[in-house]
Amino acid sequence: MIxxxxxxxxxxxxxxxxxxxAGAYPVKxxxxxxxxxxxxxxxxxxxxxxGMVSFGHSAFFGIGAYVAAFALKQTPxxxxxxxxxxxxxxxxxxxxxxxxxxxxxxxxxxxxxxxSQMFFAYAFQAAWxxxxxxxxxxxxxxxxxxxxxxxxxxxxxxxALAGLAVLVLWRIVGSPFGHVLRxxxxxxxxxxxxxxxxxxxxxxxxxxxxxxxxxxxxLYTQLNLTISPDAFYWTTSGEALLMVIIGGTGTLWGxxxxxxxxxxxxxxxxxxxxxxxxxxxxxxxxxxxxxPGGMVGALRGRVGRRA
Amino acid sequence: MxxxxxxLLIEGLTRYFGALSALNGVSLNIAPRDRRALIGPNxxxxxxLFNLITGHLAPSAGRILFxxxxxxxxxxxxxARRGMSRSFQRTNLFPKLRVLENLRLAAAADGxxxxxxxxxxxxxxxxxxxxxxxxxxxxxxxxxxxxxxSLSYGEQRQLEVGVAxxxxxxxxxLDEPTAGMSPEETQRMTRMxxxxxxxxxxxxxxxxxxxxSSLADRVTVLHYxxxxxxxxxxxxxxxxxxxxxxxxxxx
Numbered sequence: 113m114i115x116x117x118x119x120x121x122x123x124x125x126x127x128x129x130x131x132x133x134a135g136a137y138p139v140k141x142x143x144x145x146x147x148x149x150x151x152x153x154x155x156x157x158x159x160x161x162x163g164m165v166s167f168g169h170s171a172f173f174g175i176g177a178y179v180a181a182f183a184l185k186q187t188p189x190x191x192x193x194x195x196x197x198x199x200x201x202x203x204x205x206x207x208x209x210x211x212x213x214x215x216x217x218x219x220x221x222x223x224x225x226x227x228s229q230m231f232f233a234y235a236f237q238a239a240w241x242x243x244x245x246x247x248x249x250x251x252x253x254x255x256x257x258x259x260x261x262x263x264x265x266x267x268x269x270x271x272a273l274a275g276l277a278v279l280v281l282w283r284i285v286g287s288p289f290g291h292v293l294r295x296x297x298x299x300x301x302x303x304x305x306x307x308x309x310x311x312x313x314x315x316x317x318x319x320x321x322x323x324x325x326x327x328x329x330x331l332y333t334q335l336n337l338t339i340s341p342d343a344f345y346w347t348t349s350g351e352a353l354l355m356v357i358i359g360g361t362g363t364l365w366g367x368x369x370x371x372x373x374x375x376x377x378x379x380x381x382x383x384x385x386x387x388x389x390x391x392x393x394x395x396x397x398x399x400x401x402x403x404p405g406g407m408v409g410a411l412r413g414r415v416g417r418r419a
Numbered sequence: 420m421x422x423x424x425x426x427l428l429i430e431g432l433t434r435y436f437g438a439l440s441a442l443n444g445v446s447l448n449i450a451p452r453d454r455r456a457l458i459g460p461n462x463x464x465x466x467x468l469f470n471l472i473t474g475h476l477a478p479s480a481g482r483i484l485f486x487x488x489x490x491x492x493x494x495x496x497x498x499a500r501r502g503m504s505r506s507f508q509r510t511n512l513f514p515k516l517r518v519l520e521n522l523r524l525a526a527a528a529d530g531x532x533x534x535x536x537x538x539x540x541x542x543x544x545x546x547x548x549x550x551x552x553x554x555x556x557x558x559x560x561x562x563x564x565x566x567x568x569s570l571s572y573g574e575q576r577q578l579e580v581g582v583a584x585x586x587x588x589x590x591x592x593l594d595e596p597t598a599g600m601s602p603e604e605t606q607r608m609t610r611m612x613x614x615x616x617x618x619x620x621x622x623x624x625x626x627x628x629x630x631x632s633s634l635a636d637r638v639t640v641l642h643y644x645x646x647x648x649x650x651x652x653x654x655x656x657x658x659x660x661x662x663x664x665x666x667x668x669x670x
Contacts, residue, residue: 280537283536283537284536284537286539286540287535287536287537287538287539287540288527288532288533288534288535288538288540288542288543289533289534289535289536290536291520291523291524291527291540292524292527292533294513294516295513295516295524298513298514298515298516299511299512299513299514301511302507302511302512302513302582303524303528304494304495304496304499305473305475305495305496305499305504305505305507305511306499306504306524306525306528306582306583306585306586307496307499307500307504307528307529307530307586308496308528308533309494309496309497310496313533313534316534316536320536
């Protein structure tokens with residue numbers, strides 16, 4: 113236990129101190145890993161714990177990203193950077209969730225995909241959203257007198273928020289609520305039969321995952337200072353899905369590993385060949401065939417995930 | 420002497436599947452502490468009756484009162500919350516979870532703390548205590564940390580009843596708890612059910628007449644979706660109609 117805590121502390125310290133020893137490009141990669149890690153973890157809450165495989169998680173990423181972009185251009189404040197994006201995504205997740213949680217399996221996948229593609233189509237055409245070019249020149253917020261335009265401050269801000277996301281999600285999956293989600297995943301019908309209002313729990317899970325996903329999108333805008341309709345595109349959902357599966361579904365930290373593997377592989381392979389998607393696809397196939405428990409499953413030395 | 424108010428009162432319950440009537444004007448009155456067996460040949464409508472009582476199916480006509488309130492039309496979880504619980508004919512558990520967690524989830528279903536998103540499980544000792552107590556009742560106390568998938572079939576059937584029992588129901592509906600069990604396992608299950616607290620009212624679908632005779636105070640015979648006879652096991656056994664359609668037919 114102590115060894116584990118020390119290990120985590122060392123990891124956090126290393127991640128936080130990374131800019132001191134690395135150049136701009138590796139730092140940017142690390143920051144992308146943190147943001148995509150948050151996004152993938154939020155999807156894992158839905159997929160790995162509640163058993164709701166969504167192919168429309170990009171809707172929340174995009175909403176968070178666009179809300180942050182517009183709000184920050186108005187006032188570069190913490191409210192614009194995080195609070196407002198979180199609130200708007202929560203409302204959107206409530207509406208989308210309300211319409212889709214009654215379905216399951218492939219219907220749920222199609223419905224969530226359709227919602228996210230609707231957002232993409234709209235953002236792609238709406239002039240006030242910058243249409244296909246998106247939004248440029250977003251300023252970074254000021255936080256308690258700290259200007260996050262400063263790269264070191266921004267890095268620490270990202271590390272702190274990623275740490276917070278891990279902590280919050282970790283508490284959620286270990287809570288009575290998290291256990292209810294696992295029960296729903298295992299046997300929805302029996303959960304109903306013993307008295308759980310299953311739809312309500314699913315909706316809470318969907319809104320929680322959507323909100324955290326929206327925060328990831330908001331951070332993505334703050335990292336790149338620009339956002340385009342691609343944030344809404346189905347590939348955003350698909351990539352998060354790959355990260356979760358490569359890392360190991362239902363493990364949370366597997367999603368972080370998966371995000372790291374995905375982004376490192378992408379940057380490494382794409383510097384040699386434009387066909388990096390091919391390599392990525394092969395990696396994915398190998399994982400599904402030989403390590404269905406993902407990286408975490410492989411690290412634990414077993415096939416499948418721990419019950 | 421005034422008769423006690425029924426715990427479960429069913430009036431003229433009818434259910435069609437298309438043109439086929441699976442249940443036709445069934446009325447049933449089950450008093451608190453009653454142990455009632457529901458018997459009848461295959462296709463008599465026993466499981467359909469259960470599905471109507473628990474809200475898994477909506478009736479075509481008729482109504483159901485539980486503890487004095489009409490429950491017809493309520494969703495499954497709402498019916499369960501009122502103090503009714505059922506086991507299933509086909510084992511219906513949480514296969515990848517441990518025995519203790521199967522029981523704890525059921526015991527925690529009254530909702531207290533189930534929406535707690537940050538707390539620890541240990542913060543709510545009542546469901547854990549209930550889970551352990553039920554494990555004792557159904558004879559799984561030594562298997563608490565096993566995953567359901569690694570239990571024997573008989574043990575899974577015990578857990579099936581245990582999960583239903585863990586919600587502390589006033590009325591327990593058991594759909595063929597001994598289905599597919601060996602004679603020894605059936606005996607163990609029967610003893611276990613006999614040992615249940617008397618406050619738990621029992622309605623049980625059962626094919627094994629030894630189980631019925633040793634467990635049930637009264638027996639209701641269902642045939643082609645209608646109540647054919649009702650009485651003590653001996654009364655029902657001697658009813659020539661019952662003999663003809665059910666006991667005779669079953670050999």
